[in-house]
Amino acid sequence: MILQRFLIRLLTMAITLLGVSVVVFVIIRVAPGNPIAMMLPPGATDADIERLKALYGLDKSILQQYGIWLSGVLQGDFGTSISLRQDVLGLVLNRLPATLELSIVALLIALLIGGPLAVIGAREQGTGIEAGIDVANGAALSIPDFLWGLALILLFGVLWPIFEISGRVSPRLDLPFATQFYLFESILRLRFDLTKDLISHMFMPALALALPLAAIISQLLKLSLKEVMTLDYVVLARVKGFSETQVILREALKNAALPALTLIGVQFTFLIGGTVIIERLFSYEGLGNMAIDAVINRDLPLIQGIVLVFALLFVTINLIVDMTYALLNPRLRHG
Amino acid sequence: MAEPRAVTRRGDARLWLAGGWLLLALLAAIFAPLIAPQDPLAQDLMFERLPPFWMQGSEPGFWLGTDSLGRDLLSRLIYGGRVAFIVAFAAASAACLVGSALGLIAGYFGGWPDRIVSRIVDVWMAFPPVLFAILLVAVFGTGLTSVIIAIAIIDWTRFCRVIRAEAMSQARMDYVENARIAGFGRIGIMLREVLPNVAPAIVALLSLEMGIAVIVEAILSFVNLSISTDDPTWGGIIAEGRLSIHQAWWILVFPLITLFLTVLSFSQFGEGLKNRFDPVMR
Numbered sequence: 001m002i003l004q005r006f007l008i009r010l011l012t013m014a015i016t017l018l019g020v021s022v023v024v025f026v027i028i029r030v031a032p033g034n035p036i037a038m039m040l041p042p043g044a045t046d047a048d049i050e051r052l053k054a055l056y057g058l059d060k061s062i063l064q065q066y067g068i069w070l071s072g073v074l075q076g077d078f079g080t081s082i083s084l085r086q087d088v089l090g091l092v093l094n095r096l097p098a099t100l101e102l103s104i105v106a107l108l109i110a111l112l113i114g115g116p117l118a119v120i121g122a123r124e125q126g127t128g129i130e131a132g133i134d135v136a137n138g139a140a141l142s143i144p145d146f147l148w149g150l151a152l153i154l155l156f157g158v159l160w161p162i163f164e165i166s167g168r169v170s171p172r173l174d175l176p177f178a179t180q181f182y183l184f185e186s187i188l189r190l191r192f193d194l195t196k197d198l199i200s201h202m203f204m205p206a207l208a209l210a211l212p213l214a215a216i217i218s219q220l221l222k223l224s225l226k227e228v229m230t231l232d233y234v235v236l237a238r239v240k241g242f243s244e245t246q247v248i249l250r251e252a253l254k255n256a257a258l259p260a261l262t263l264i265g266v267q268f269t270f271l272i273g274g275t276v277i278i279e280r281l282f283s284y285e286g287l288g289n290m291a292i293d294a295v296i297n298r299d300l301p302l303i304q305g306i307v308l309v310f311a312l313l314f315v316t317i318n319l320i321v322d323m324t325y326a327l328l329n330p331r332l333r334h335g
Numbered sequence: 336m337a338e339p340r341a342v343t344r345r346g347d348a349r350l351w352l353a354g355g356w357l358l359l360a361l362l363a364a365i366f367a368p369l370i371a372p373q374d375p376l377a378q379d380l381m382f383e384r385l386p387p388f389w390m391q392g393s394e395p396g397f398w399l400g401t402d403s404l405g406r407d408l409l410s411r412l413i414y415g416g417r418v419a420f421i422v423a424f425a426a427a428s429a430a431c432l433v434g435s436a437l438g439l440i441a442g443y444f445g446g447w448p449d450r451i452v453s454r455i456v457d458v459w460m461a462f463p464p465v466l467f468a469i470l471l472v473a474v475f476g477t478g479l480t481s482v483i484i485a486i487a488i489i490d491w492t493r494f495c496r497v498i499r500a501e502a503m504s505q506a507r508m509d510y511v512e513n514a515r516i517a518g519f520g521r522i523g524i525m526l527r528e529v530l531p532n533v534a535p536a537i538v539a540l541l542s543l544e545m546g547i548a549v550i551v552e553a554i555l556s557f558v559n560l561s562i563s564t565d566d567p568t569w570g571g572i573i574a575e576g577r578l579s580i581h582q583a584w585w586i587l588v589f590p591l592i593t594l595f596l597t598v599l600s601f602s603q604f605g606e607g608l609k610n611r612f613d614p615v616m617r
Contacts, residue, residue, distance in 0.1 A: 012457070015454065016454075016457045016458050016461050017461070019454070019455075019457070019458035019461075020458055020461050020462065023458060023462075024470075027470065027471065027474055028470075028474065139599070141602075142546070142598060142599050142602040142603070143595060143598060143599065144547075144550050144598070146550060146553070146554055146557075147550070147591065147594055147595060147598065150573065150577070150587065150591050151591065151595075153577070153580065153587075154580075154584065154587060154588065154591070157580070158580055158581065158584055165580075269460075272463070273462075273463035273464055273465065273466075274465070275463075276463050276465040276466045276469075277465045277554050277557075277558075280557075280558060281557075281577070288463070288465075288466065291463075291466050291469075292466075292469060292558055295466075295469045295470055295473045295560075296473070296558075296560075298473065303470060306466070307462065307463075307466065307470070310461075310462070310463045310466065311461035311462065314460070314461045314463075315461055
């Protein structure tokens, strides 16, 4: 049952990715003006254009071009970046860890803010505290990450400058890292001086990304908790003399978390989508920042590679969430 | 029954406050040439980075101060509202039209129309929206029309997903079956019976989407990909403010407050309208 579900999901995932690759390909190729004009700096000669056309296979038909590109991608060859003159896959893999670290830290912050607020809201049902949490959630939800980022820059970058407002790490530091996962590696190597510097750069962009998600977690989990708290076994625990907080943490939370999980998974992909502009805002050297540069430089192979990696990330997260849900939900496990 | 009435009153206050700000900002944008104290494009290097009126060193007539080229901030904000509102109305309406139509068809008819539409929505959801917007504008070329088309192309799925689910649950209701027995055609039922019932959801989403469109336009002009760089836009002023943040904080603060209020108002206005028109909530 679960295996079958997994295989069907894997198939839809492949179709979605194929769809994404077609859409990107079509958008770039049917753009007014030929793609070579997009690639070359102004003032290029006709010979340059022809040479470049042959080099990138653009003298063939769109269908052939797509076939060549796709077969390359399937073998791990994403082509060569035009503006950076390097292997696209290498460039993307080099930047991806920075974006992943930022997204994971943001998710942790969102859970740390949203989780406790949900528990407090469920415990203080019908009081002014719950109403206050609802208003805060509403505000955090209506304001997008871009505006939170700007507000944070003013607050913690200018008014009370305790965090860095641009970059990923202070440029003067010597980095002993073997991977691009600077934050995780600095913790593993016990180089907490570097961890502190990295966090000081990462905190504001991560918080900006986290705030809308924190509101969603707090709202969904609270609703789910309230529902579970009327069930017999929770009432029984209360009768046994557990305090309300104990009842929530020990009994209600594990059953309330599951329904909230699916929606939080989808929202996490929105958070990752938000890294594109947030990285730009904080000059954080991740995949999103590189993507904007790629678009501005009209670097077609790089744009295609980055979009595909983002799409792969999104569908993988959805798959993981879906499978976790299926594995943890007894009704689906035995169904 | 004190509870629901209290809720309604709070909802009304929200509706009035949000609507009030939007009306004010819209009127300011429409009558910009009459209201703006200065020419929004006039540069004056003698007056660069003037602070707002309550601070030392401010100049009369430049209420919110000036930017690094000495252009009046208040006038630029008022004129920037023009681009923001045009994009909000045009892009959100286009996205609404396409998304609601496809969602209604997919949800009401089910079967293969639903499968095709849902698959396309899946593909769209796998794109990071901001990157998608930047890519489309880069391809179409900058300009107001490009920005509007790009936002509509990206955001129709928001309408489609919600309206599809709504239409699906409506299609199962008795009144739809009754209408069919009474001899109405499928398309007639969809337009005359189902559509009015999903309309409150469409209205709320439309207002929310206008706020989102304003933000996307601001993001595009922040990365310098919206309309021509000379015309004032809220995102353009923010980009300028981000650069001179340590010298002149007000260049960032005022457009930021304007955007906050506008986006918050659009979402609250939509919620308020939905509660007012939703028969169940009423």
